[in-house]
Amino acid sequence: MDDSLRTSGIENIGKIYWGTHIAQLYDSVEDFFNISVPYIMSGLKSNELCLWIYSQNTSFDEIIKFLEVHMVDVDSYVKSGQLILIPYTEIYIEDDSFNEVRANRQWKHYVERALKEGYDGLRAVADTYWLEKSYYRTFERYENNIQKIIPEMNFIVLCLYDASKSDTLQIAEIIKNHSYVIIKSDDKYEIVKNVELLIKDRQLLQAHEYDRLKNEFMANVSHELRTPLNVILGTVQLLELKKTDVDIKEHKYIKILKQNCYRLVRLINNVIDITKIDADFYKIKKQNCDIVNFVEEITVSVAEYALSKEITVVFDADTKQKVINCDPDQIERIVLNLLSNAIKFTPAGGKISVLVHDKGEKIELIVKDNGIGIPKDKQKSIFKRFEQVDKSLSRHEGSGIGLSLVKALVEKHDGNIAVNSEENKGSEFIIGLPCNIQNSESEESWIVQSLLKRPEKIKIEFSDI
Template structure:
């Protein structure tokens, strides 16, 4: 089992810690924080957990007697939307120390180690990238110090090759110099307070890892440049083909019906290639953290309605009725219009593909005060329960059969989730087989200072028509 975990880990070792002092770190990173107060450790632990939840990690917070589940949820609510939903789906577990470290009122390092390994296995089995944990040691009494230090040293060595990252919290008011030295020795990074500022102490072994990290970042940069150049090389002949197709479409008297059909097939498959190339390049840029956000203030209600209206012709091909509904006339939020457009187009494309002829699709926008929900609901084939947890993973498809009716690369929803995360949002699915699916995207209701709002009409004229052709290239129109 451990061998399987190690192989899983090789795919994506670098993780966003959510901690500004650290940035990205390898799986197997063991972080310590010496805190002065609860506000002190919440200011580090909450953004750290936010990064894990948004990046498909199973998150476990083992809290001590200095806080409670309700208080942790209250703090997390300030950093991420819909904490209760993460708890409900099982991605977030908040558990007291006596259910983890002090079972039967006794600390057993072997048992605790096995418990961590069990959850690492569970994380990969459920389709998560790995396990992220917060472990508060406020419960620790002097009688356990030596045993716990030995346990920490063992954990530090065990987790190196596992998809596991952990933040250990220590109350500096309870520590002496020897314990302070033990914490630094047993952690990759230790965050301390110095003159009202947070500072980072690196373990000597981490200096070697930093060199590996720099090499990995350089590799990501080279990989992105390679894919960008490859994209250009692939798009050049595709543009020539599409240009030729457009010239053939302009002919007033095509030779015969077969020629019209062949031209249509040629155009459709060329656009499908363009979509695949665009998605692969964007995923590569996101992985390498070279994907830029261009935020503008826009009326999300009108924007989503306009996007929906622009794809009605594609729905008519299958006699599908698309309805737009909203409980608010206008809501201006800060977001990247291109991102929102691609998110909604992808969800609409999937809904049309997986909804039978004569079906219905409901696109709705709901004001939830501090967030706005954009929902795309259909009465199509639905998603099997065993696939729903992994539906946003790359190359995951609803229909995996060799004779599937719907073409696709399996990267569309993965890209959508990445784009939503970039906008500080959240996406989840509700579905029942044969009853349909509903994808709900949550955007935070924030605005930015700027001189003018985004002009929706200009955006639609210049972008959406061509992008819709590419996104809906699997649907004849």
């Protein structure tokens, strides 16, 4: 969410943040026009999509008339689509009743439309004059819920309430559910501030800013680490080429050094990619891929390594071929990560199965082992960032980023991932991917390139086993 300040157009409120929820208790239609017109004008001048939801106490023509008193180009804003005037029934009512789900869906639609059309966000006026007494409790609950949602959105809303229809209890609820409430006292407009909500909103914005700074810091540090690491890794590889000149002990140290370089490469790559995903800068490059043969090739390339750990890896599929549109590099990364975990947590003599099932509209990839399994109380948290089932580094090392990244990459493919596991019996990771196909796509180039890079990828992904 953008955390820049917006001009409210309301005297005594001044600049506000996205996510601000304002209310006005008005005595007359003229009262709410005095507040709503400059509020909407500020939005139009600030590149915001402006939505005015009117009730039975006014009309489209009357709103235009009041706006034209203060603006000369109202008609151009309406024609361009930046100013939208609609009756309350188009937001709040479904089947002749107030419907909270419809209202939330409509708000989300207009916020998304605003951003899609190049506006900074959505500014709305919503008159609740239509609200009948039978809906009061339901609407209060809705207002309370939406107050929790809008701080996450590029959205500002001014809710209008008829003071003559509101009793003391309802006024208290209005104050509770809004950051600011505008009331008229002695012919002057006064502002009642909900300090608790204002503090919470500011804390949320600060949290967003801290998160942005954290991501920026992690990305910068990760890139800075890559340069010296590449020098170290290059030096180690040169020493390996001259291994005839070193004794067995030195060769052992070189091997340890190289493995730990790969571990750092893996960690840095994961941190950079998870940071990009968080910032929505991560792009996948989809191509048509025979997923059955591709996953089989990955499995076969890992089998020899697993055998050195006395673990058997087998592949099986219920179809010979299935072409889907995906990013082969990222699918390979997903499968290698799951195989790395399976090998890490499966003792000698164990078995790992990689299965591909054709489910018609989706393909199912399964990595199954008979290792130590995952405790029931840990299964919900394994896809969370920096979570590890066993935090004892003496047993299994890792950053806790791997499965979080796997889940993010699967979701980038519009897929899903789930786990079935029983402690001391093994785990089964199930990935579902949509079976979409891109027309006229050559598969050969990425297959050759991927095969050439795979040994290095395996070394990196398996570096912390």
